[in-house]
Amino acid sequence: MNGSTIRLYVETEEKPVRDGVVTRECMAIMGNVQVTLNEGDRVPAFLDINRAEFLVKEVYDRLPAGVDRTNGRVLRDMVVDVGGRLLIKLFRGDELMLLPVEGFAKTLIANVGNLVRKGDAFAAVTTRKGEVHYLKPPEDSIVVFIDEISMAPGYVYYMLPVGSSKRQ
Numbered sequence: 001m002n003g004s005t006i007r008l009y010v011e012t013e014e015k016p017v018r019d020g021v022v023t024r025e026c027m028a029i030m031g032n033v034q035v036t037l038n039e040g041d042r043v044p045a046f047l048d049i050n051r052a053e054f055l056v057k058e059v060y061d062r063l064p065a066g067v068d069r070t071n072g073r074v075l076r077d078m079v080v081d082v083g084g085r086l087l088i089k090l091f092r093g094d095e096l097m098l099l100p101v102e103g104f105a106k107t108l109i110a111n112v113g114n115l116v117r118k119g120d121a122f123a124a125v126t127t128r129k130g131e132v133h134y135l136k137p138p139e140d141s142i143v144v145f146i147d148e149i150s151m152a153p154g155y156v157y158y159m160l161p162v163g164s165s166k167r168q
Helices: 061-065
Strands: 006-013 026-032 033-037 053-058 079-082 085-090 097-101 103-107 123-126 131-137 141-149 152-162
Touching: 006 061, 006 085, 061 141, 085 141, 103 152
Parallel strands: none
Antiparallel strands: 006 053, 006 079, 026 033, 026 053, 079 085, 097 152, 103 123, 123 131, 141 152
């Protein structure tokens, strides 16, 4: 992840605001306005607390908890902030591709926030015989999360297809 901080903001049932003051670090979204607020900040006057959606900061490693791993469907709205340079918005109902990387030796090529084109490799697997196989996504995608599976040992790439008519 190239040393950049990755933050995850997740939809919550209860607004993290009491008497106009933020009780937990969050991202407030209202229309095309989006503001990151720290605990103790006052909600800016240009935001209507009742109309704005609040996503609370969560530990980034918990992103898979917001995804149904059988079909890749996103279960609640989330925003992945990749070092302040890129925001990846995941909406409830979006379908992520969960692509496993398994083999004798694994090399991760693409990182979180990278756009991977259909013909580009996102990872490579080397067999015990020394053969190298490059893994490519079935469609253009953005890497949202890389899950390290310690039981297998392997990885699973969570990738958001881009250009999908479902998101427009």
